[in-house]
Amino acid sequence: MKNCEYQQIDPRALSVLPSSAQNHTEKKAQRPRRKWEVFPGKNRFFCDGRIILARQNGVLPLTLSLIIVTCGLFFAFDCPFLVKHLTVFIPVIGGVLFVFVVLSLLRTSFTDPGILPRATPDEAADVEKQIDTSGSSTYRPPPRTKEILINQQVVKLKYCFTCKTFRPPRTSHCSLCDNCVERFDHHCPWVGNCVGKRNYRFFYSFIISLSFLTSFIFGCVITHITLRTQAGKTIVQAIQESPARYPFLELVVCFFSIWSILGLSGFHTYLVASNLTTNEDIKGSWSSKRGAEDSGNPYTYNSIITNCCATLCGPMPPSLIDRRGFLPHDEAIPAVSASEIELPPFTAKNDAHMEENCQDISLSCTA
Amino acid sequence: MAETHSLQDLQQPAVSSKVFVQRDYSSGTICKFQTKFPSELESRLDKQQFEETIQTLNNLYAEAEKLGGKSYFEGCLACLTAYTIFLCMETHYEKVLKKIARYIKDQNEKIYAPRGLLLTDPIERGLRVVEITIFEDRSIGSGR
Numbered sequence: 114m115k116n117c118e119y120q121q122i123d124p125r126a127l128s129v130l131p132s133s134a135q136n137h138t139e140k141k142a143q144r145p146r147r148k149w150e151v152f153p154g155k156n157r158f159f160c161d162g163r164i165i166l167a168r169q170n171g172v173l174p175l176t177l178s179l180i181i182v183t184c185g186l187f188f189a190f191d192c193p194f195l196v197k198h199l200t201v202f203i204p205v206i207g208g209v210l211f212v213f214v215v216l217s218l219l220r221t222s223f224t225d226p227g228i229l230p231r232a233t234p235d236e237a238a239d240v241e242k243q244i245d246t247s248g249s250s251t252y253r254p255p256p257r258t259k260e261i262l263i264n265q266q267v268v269k270l271k272y273c274f275t276c277k278t279f280r281p282p283r284t285s286h287c288s289l290c291d292n293c294v295e296r297f298d299h300h301c302p303w304v305g306n307c308v309g310k311r312n313y314r315f316f317y318s319f320i321i322s323l324s325f326l327t328s329f330i331f332g333c334v335i336t337h338i339t340l341r342t343q344a345g346k347t348i349v350q351a352i353q354e355s356p357a358r359y360p361f362l363e364l365v366v367c368f369f370s371i372w373s374i375l376g377l378s379g380f381h382t383y384l385v386a387s388n389l390t391t392n393e394d395i396k397g398s399w400s401s402k403r404g405a406e407d408s409g410n411p412y413t414y415n416s417i418i419t420n421c422c423a424t425l426c427g428p429m430p431p432s433l434i435d436r437r438g439f440l441p442h443d444e445a446i447p448a449v450s451a452s453e454i455e456l457p458p459f460t461a462k463n464d465a466h467m468e469e470n471c472q473d474i475s476l477s478c479t480a
Numbered sequence: 481m482a483e484t485h486s487l488q489d490l491q492q493p494a495v496s497s498k499v500f501v502q503r504d505y506s507s508g509t510i511c512k513f514q515t516k517f518p519s520e521l522e523s524r525l526d527k528q529q530f531e532e533t534i535q536t537l538n539n540l541y542a543e544a545e546k547l548g549g550k551s552y553f554e555g556c557l558a559c560l561t562a563y564t565i566f567l568c569m570e571t572h573y574e575k576v577l578k579k580i581a582r583y584i585k586d587q588n589e590k591i592y593a594p595r596g597l598l599l600t601d602p603i604e605r606g607l608r609v610v611e612i613t614i615f616e617d618r619s620i621g622s623g624r
Contacts, residue, residue: 216562230606239500261505268505278608282509296509318559412508423547426555429571430545433606 149436153231154292162436164223167290171302173222180218180323183366184211187330191337191363198340203333210326217319218304225432226309227295229276229284237277244272264411283412285392295430298384299391308391311432314425317381324371324378331367338364388413388420493596494616501534501610511541513602513610520614524595533587533599534610537580544576577603 149162157166166173184207192204232240244257257272259279270279273286276293280286285297287307296310308316338361384394389410393399399410414420499521504514515534517527554572558565584601592599592612600611 213562216564220563229608232608233605235498236500236605236609236611239498263505263508270505281503281608282505314555314559315563318563419547422552422555426552426559427547428545428551428554428573429558429566431571431573431577431603433603435604 145439147436148434148438148440151440152434152436154228155290156228156292158436165225165306165436166222167300167306169289169302170305173303173305176218176303177215179366179370180211180214180326183330183363184326186363187333191330191333194337194340195333199336207326207329207333210322210329213322214319214326217315217322221301221308221312221315221319222304222306224306224312224315225434225436226307227297227311227430228290228309228432228434229278229281229293229295230434231276232278240272240278266409266411268411283390283393296390297392311430317385317425320374320378320381324374327367327371327374330363331371334361334364334367385421385424386417388424496614496616499612499614501612503608510545511602511607512538518612521597521612524597524614525592529591533591536583537602537610540576540580540583544573544580 147162149158149165152158155168157168158164159166187207188204192207195203257279259270259272260267261270261282262268263282268282270282272278273280273293275286275291278293280293281295283296284293286293287297287300289300290307292307294307294309296313298308298313298316300307301316304316304319306312381391384391387410389399393410414423497520499518501513501518504512506512513534515531515538517530521530551572580603581601584599588599596615596617598613598615600613602608602610605611
C-alpha cells in the first residue's frame with residue numbers, strides 16, 4: 114500500500130520536541146530548568162517544585178497559629194489537671210487529633226488542587242479554527258460556549274480566554290490563582306489554596322478532624338473548669354486562678370470556631386453525599402427550579418454511599434502540571450533562537466536569585 | 481533534491497501539521513477520548529488502527545479511574561495514615577499511567593512512526609487532547 118519512500122521517524126529522537134505552554138517564556142539556561150520555574154499561574158513553589166501554594170497565602174499562618182496555640186495551651190494547662198483527675202488518655206486522644214489536623218491542613222495547602230495546564234499554541238490555534246467557521250467580522254467575538262450531553266443531560270462548556278481551551282465539565286477558573294482547576298470547589302483563604310479534585314479529600318478530613326478537635330478541647334476545658342468549681346470555689350474564682358485563665362482563652366476560641374467548623378463540616382458532608390461542589394451549589398446549576406426533569410446532577414451515582422466513596426476514597430488523580438519535569442532544551446526548538454541572544458544576562462541573574470530563594474526555602478522546609 | 485537522509489538530519493523532520501483528538505465527555509468527567517477518525521489522517525493511517533489505539537487508551541484510563549474494592553482500600557489506607565503513605569507508595573493511577581506511556585511508545589514504534597506520524601502522550605497535554613503530529617512527506621516519488 115504505502116511505498117515508504119519517506120524515511121522512518123525515530124521516535125526517541127523526537128521525544129524532546131513536544132512543546133508545552135511554558136515554552137513561550139523559555140530561556141537559555143546554564144543548568145536544566147524545571148517547569149515550575151516558568152509556570153504561568155499565580156502560584157508559589159517551594160522545595161524545588163514539590164510544594165505548591167497560592168500566591169496570596171490568605172490566612173494560612175493565622176489558621177496554623179490558632180490551632181497550635183490553642184492546642185499548646187490545652188496540653189500545658191488542661192492536661193496535667195485532667196490526667197490527675199480523670200484519665201491519661203486525654204492527652205493521647207488530643208495528640209492524635211492534633212497531628213491529624215495539622216497533617217491534613219498542610220496536605221490541603223501544599224497539594225496541587227487539580228490545576229489544568231494552559232493550552233499549547235498549536236492547540237489554541239486548532240480550537241480557534243474550529244470556532245471561526247463562519248468568518249465573523251466582529252472584532253470581539255461573544256463568549257464562547259459549547260453544549261455537550263452528559264448522561265443524557267445538556268451541559269454547557271465555557272471557553273476560558275486565559276487558558277485558551279474549553280473548560281472540561283466541573284472545571285472553573287480561579288481568578289486568585291489564575292488557573293483553571295478541575296472539579297473546582299472554592300478558593301479557601303484559611304488554607305491558602307484552591308480546593309479542587311485532588312485535594313478535596315484532604316480538605317474534608319481537615320474540617321472533620323478539626324470539628325472533633327475543637328469539640329474535644331471544648332469538652333475538656335468545660336470539664337476542667339467544672340471540676341475546679343466543684344472543689345468549693347465559684348466559677349469566677351476558678352477562672353481567676355492562674356492556670357485556669359488560659360483555659361478560658363481556649364474556651365473562647367473553641368466556642369466561636371465550633372459553630373463555623375461544625376456548620377462547614379455539615380455542609381460539606383451534604384455536598385459529598387450528593388456529589389456536588391460548593392461552586393455548583395452556590396450557582397444552583399442543578400437545582401430543580403428550572404424544569405423538574407432535566408435539571409438533575411448528571412455526575413451523581415444516585416447512592417449516598419457510592420457518592421461518598423467516589424469523592425473521598427476514589428483513585429488519586431495525578432498532577433497534570435508536572436512541576437518537577439525539566440524544560441526541553443533550546444536547540445530542539447528553532448523558533449526561539451532569535452530571542453536567545455538578549456536573554457542570557459537577565460537569565461543568569463534571575464537564575465541565581467531563584468536558586469538562592471529555593472535553597473533558603475528548602476532549608477527552612479527540611480529544618 | 482538529492483539529499484542524503486541520515487538519521488541525524490532526520491532528527492528535525494519538518495512538522496506539516498498537528499491533529500488534536502479531543503475529550504469525549506458523554507459519560508461524565510472520566511478520561512475518555514473521541515474515536516472519530518480525523519480527516520487529515522485519511523491518507524496516512526487506517527481508520528481501524530486509529531480507533532483501536534484510541535479505544536485501548538480509553539480502556540486503560542478507565543482502568544486507572546475505576547471505582548472498586550482496590551481503589552477504596554487504597555483511599556482508606558491513605559486516610560488512616562493521614563495521607564503520608566503517598567510519600568512512599570505509588571498510586572494505582574500512576575502505575576497505569578506508566579503502562580499507558582509504554583503502550584504509546586510501542587504504538588509509535590510499530591505503527592505511527594513508519595507512517596510519519598507521532599502520538600504524544602495525553603498526560604503531557606494535561607489529559608486534554610491526544611496530539612498527533614503529522615510530519616512532512618519527504619518522498620520524492622511516493623509511488624501511490
